[in-house]
Amino acid sequence: MKYLELINFNPIESIIQLTAANDKSEAVNLVKSYVMSDDMAEKLQNNMISQLKLEDAVDNKGVLLVGNYGTGKSHLMSVISSIACDVDNLEFLNNKKFAKSVKVIAGKFEVLRIEIGASKMSLRNIILTKVKQDFAERGLSFDFPDEKDIITNKDTLAKMMEIFASKYPDRGYLIVVDEFLDYLGGRNTHEVKMDLGFMREIGEFIKKSKMRTIFGVQEKLFDNPNFSFVSDTLNRVKDRFEQVIIRKEDTAYVVTERILKKDAEQRAKIREHLLQFCSLYTNMSERIEEYVDLYPIHPSYIDVFNKIYIIENRHILKNISEIIRRILNDEITNEAPGIISFDSYWAFIKENMGYRTDVNIKEVVEKSAMLEDIVNRSFPKKLYKPLAIQIINALSVHRLTTGDISIRSGLTAENLRDDLCLYLNGMPDQSSDTLQSVVQTVLRDVMTTVSGQFIENNPDNGQYYLDLKKDIDYDEKITQRAAVIDDDSLNNYFYDVVYYCLDWDQKEHVTNFKIYEHTLNWVSHNIFRNGYLFLGTPESRPTAQPPEDYYIYFIPPFSNEAYTDEKKKDEVFFDFKQNEEFKNDLKLYAAALMMRDLAEEKNKGSYQSKADKYKKLLMKYLSENKNTCFEVIYGGEKKQLLEVMKGQYKASNPFKETMDLVSSICFDNFFNELYPEIPIYKTVITLRNQADTIRAGFDRYAGRKNQQANSLLESYGLLDGENITVKNSKYAQYFIKELDKLPAKAVINFSDIYTESFDGYYDKRFKISYAHLPVVLLALVHTGHAVITLGNGTTLTASNLDIIPKTSVADLYEFKYLSKPKDVQLAELVHLFEILELPVGLINNPAQRENGVEQLLKKAQEVATLAVKAASKLNGEFVLWGEPLIATHIANGYKNACSRIVDIFGNFSAKFNTVAKLNNFAYTMDEIDQVQKDIEIAKTVMEYERFKIECLSNVSYMMNLERMNLGAAFLSELETSKELVRKIRDDISKEMNGEISASDANLALEKVKTKYIDLYFAEHQKKRLGVNDAKKKGEIISSAELANLKKLKAIEILSSSKIEAIETQLTSLIVCYDLTVEDLKVSPICKNASCRFSLDSNDVSIKGKLDDIEDKIDNLLAEWAITLLNTISDPLVLAQETFLTSEQQKAIKKFITEKKLPDKIDHFFINAVRALLKGFEPVTISANEFIDKLDAIGPCDVNTFKNKLNEIVSSYIVGKDNDKLRIVVKR
Secondary structure, three states, rough: EEEHHOOOOOOOOOOOOOHHHHHHHHHHHHHHHHHHHHHHHHHHHHHHHHHHHHOOOOOOOEEEEEOOOOOOOOHHHHHHHHHHHHHHHHOOOOOOHHHHHHHOOOOEEEEEEEEEEOOOOOHHHHHHHHHHHHHHHHHOOOOOOHHHHHHOOOOHHHHHHHHHHHHOOOOOOEEEEEHHHHHOOOOOHHHHHHHHHHHHHHHHOOOOOOOEEEEEEEEOOOOOOHHHHHHHHHHHOOOOOOOEEHHHHHHHHHHHHHEEEEOHHHHHHHHHHHHHHHHOOOOOOHHHHHHHHHHOOHHHHHHHHHHHHOOOOOOOOHHHHHHHHHHHHOOOOOOOOOOHHHHHHHHHHHHHHHHHHHHHHHHHHHHHHHHHHHHHHOOOOOOHHHHHHHHHHHHHHOOOOOOOOOOOEEEEHHHHHHHOOOOOOOOOOOOHEEEEEEEHHHHHHHHHHHHOOOEEEEEEOEEEEEOOOOOHHHHHHHHHHHHHOOOHHHHHHHHHHHHHOOOOEEEEEEEEOOOEEEEEEOOOOOEEEEEEEEOOHHHHHHHHHOOEEEEEEEEEEEEOOOOOOOOOOOOEEEOOOOOHHHHHHHHHHHHHHHHHHHOHHHHHHHHHHHHHHHHHHHHHHHHHOOHHHHHHHHEEEEEEEHHHHHHHHHOOOHHHHHHHHHHHHHHHHHHHOOOOOOOOOOOOEEEOHHHHHHHHOOOOHHHHOOHHHHHHHOOOOOOEEOOOOOOHHHHHHHHHHHHHHOOOOEEEHHHHEEEEOEEEHHHHHHHHEOOOOOOHHHHHHHHOOOOOEEOOEEEOOOHHHHHHHOOOOHHHHHOOEEEEOOOOHHHHHHHHHHHHOOOOOOHHHHHHHHHHHHHHHHHHHHHHHEEEEEEEEOOOOOEEEEEEOOOOOHHHHHHHHHHHHHHOOHHHHHHOOOOOHHOOOOOOOOHHHHHHHHHHHHHHHHHHHHOOOOOOOHHHHHHEEEEEEEEHHHHHHHHHHHHHHHHHHHHHHHHHOOHHHHHHHHHHHHHHHHHHEEEEEEHHHOOOEEEHHHHHHHHOOHHHHHHHHHHHHOOOOOOHHHHHHHHHHHHHEEEEEOOOOOHHHHHOOOOOOOOOOOOOOOOOOOHHHHHHHHHHHHHHHHHHHHHHHHHHHHHHHHHHHHOOOOHHHHHHHHHHHOOOOOOOHHHHHHHHHHHHHOOEEEEEEHHHHHHHHHHOOOOOOOHHHHHHHHHHHHHHHHOOOOOOOEEEEEE
């Protein structure tokens, strides 16, 4: 195949000028030739047409149309403006959706089109001068004052539109300006501000006039770093202009629908070709339709092309057209995908000498040429050389996409493989991993071949890129320096690496001392403690002030620096075991940093890059070998880290977590001595998350539930399931007793609870921080045991805990005092409030009961509504997969539960709508407990409903499969999945999460669905003709051989059943090549109406069938030729020849002489044969009937069989002339 056979190539070669649309006939051509997607049409309707319309205008703005060079920006502005001034142009639009939306502006404007060149005039003067010229051509007179004589341009614009309206009272004035950004780029700061100011005035004037504007720009104006110096002015302009951006998807649509249009057969051929290579490239199979649409252009081509901001006046549509033109006659083979990517653009850049006036482009072109030259001359592997050149070209193009050509940004081996569709014929296996290994090998060989010049690899992210400044052998200089570094100098660099491994940004606690404030998670209690970490020895411990709970030391490994281990309980030491390879890398790291400090400014970055590479190696070694390359010393005893961690070790733990874990285990007994009453927290509290955790704990009392808050409250024994309680908390019980001891009107002050320490306040009884203890004290408020008075005078009671989220934590930490509430609790109501998840303080405190009643009634209504919904589900079609979601006997109990809820809460608002009526509350504790159970049942029913909704699609799909004959094995697997769905369904009442249950069920069903799809898709391909076979079938149908047979069957002595059998077999071979896996995810059967293939159908495999039919046609032609030849050659038949015309006789004689049928049998030949056989009577014998008569003979001797056979034949020819008849056996 050639490329030209797979695409309907329609190139875009010219660059459209906006003003070309001033010509009416050209405007029609521009409208006709513009293509857009429905998405683009919708975007234009929402963001552009809505701003241009004259009717129903509300705060209209100007429009900025943003598109890079060559993306069709000028073409689109020509189309919009042509329709705006002439309604007749509507009929030429290709996109009917857009035609409908743009109708509101069609023919309602006079249009002025302006292309701004390299002008020194201000934007104001350019536009107003063009308006003046336009008005003059329309017979209107307009003059405008000099800009130095005006205060605002809006008066001038108003005068302009007043003159316009005198001639065009019912029309709008549309001004379209192209190449606006190019114009601004040539202006100085003051001029740009003035131009943008005028633009803003236009935007403001539009909203109260019939003037409209469209400005075409090459990049997003408001996000352009080149105009950051006028960002404030731009922001004011932004308020009055709507941006419409031509995205890469819009460009891709033009490429697909205009330049590279394909019909269904071409798409099928491309799809079939590319499917061979899908296993090589990430996501190609998922994006196969996108690859087919753009073929042979790679989707990444457009993306990369649009990023080359450094090159102006690049026209992507014109460029793609030129690329396709160059390859149209090239052959596409199965030896490569045949996809063109962005590396091909490098040839265009090199060919355009004009680009080299830009110093950045010139440098990239020169350095790339040097690389290419070295590779062409010296690359070691000839087979890989084309890939090497392709990669260099791709990296060269990509270098121009980064804005700054010195940025360390490039492409990984995987990027290069996928974005270029690199391919090497003859690989040992067709896998993406193998191809990626080849690409990595080529990259390494390239770097070796060019001696590391101008090409670099970033080990942090695996990216390769052109480094245009890399022309010094930095490695050699670093090696020379490393050779003279002594051991004593290495410790500081070792500590650098350790510091980076700790992955923190701590500053030195004391300048010039490597002492750092440190927090350690006390693992056994999940709370952090404060201490110090030393990159050094204990001799500097006195410098660390104030004292903290612990001290961790990393001892210097590369010198004999002495230190004293006094075996203190608060000190842990880490001792590094030296390794020669590590030491050598550490020296290279140190040397790189030293050379960086000595180097010229331009080379510092290269040495830093080398240092970073060695640092990464060193950090990797310490991280991967942390458990073996360090030993820990505690209490004078040295141990391996794994020996200390034992079962708590996790290989995935980073360096700092491992060192912290070892330290925590060592300090555990010591911390228990310091803080014996600290709780074991249910969630890990660190310095980083402490504030959020405590805040969540506080807000839990305002009803804001989450796992973080629950875990904190559980730590203090303040939760019973989801309910807040104080009965199991020793901390709460202690303060309850303290409150009980208080005389009337007495309080417990802040100072009565806490004592001050160097790092804050701790309570005197438990040594809990004043940041944590309010979690306990708020529980006392919630349960009605206490009230808290804050420093700001606010008193927290059970009824106003909802203000906690708005209360600062500082006020909660440093409250004023704790005191008793003024009321007692009512047990049954308190219990009801608890099960309804209402603050019990609202009922405990008489002063708050009115609010409590209000909340209770609201909650009762919610619960009643829930029960009604649940009952409605239970009484309806509550089934899935033809089975009840809930067993009938259970559902009956559930209905009773819902009925009880409605009975209790349905008229709650009438029975208990005042505080006084609460005296009539007569429900017992047992009845309230039953209510709690019934509410859970109603919630369970709704979870079943959620399960049903989420599973319905897949279950319906499975029900369709059940009706098919898919074989015992598959149906068994389907039944297994059905059983699993049943089990998941039946467990919902335990799990109480219909959505998660549905997810589990859908996961099981999706496996069966995927297996079915794979099976169906494979069988469909076996039993339906693809694009190539369809073509072959068409060739057979239209073949001369089949046409000859069809004509010959008109001769009575030839058995037509054979040709009819061939035609029937040919008809049974169905063509279908449009089916995709995505189609089968929606419907289990092919959507093609002429196909509708089913797995339980009797369709046979099409493999070899077309060849078989061709053979049958050839054989039948030969058979009929012999039959005719033998029949016509009979002297009795030839005697009839005298009755034929001379021409007919010639045709018969030629057939007998040549002993073969004519190449093309026509009606003349058929009529000649039929005329010759006229008078000869054909006797037709049914083959099946003849066989039945033979079966009836039974066993007999030879003579008897012959006689019986003669009798059978005679029965067919009784009363006929034997010389004139011919027997024809038909099936």
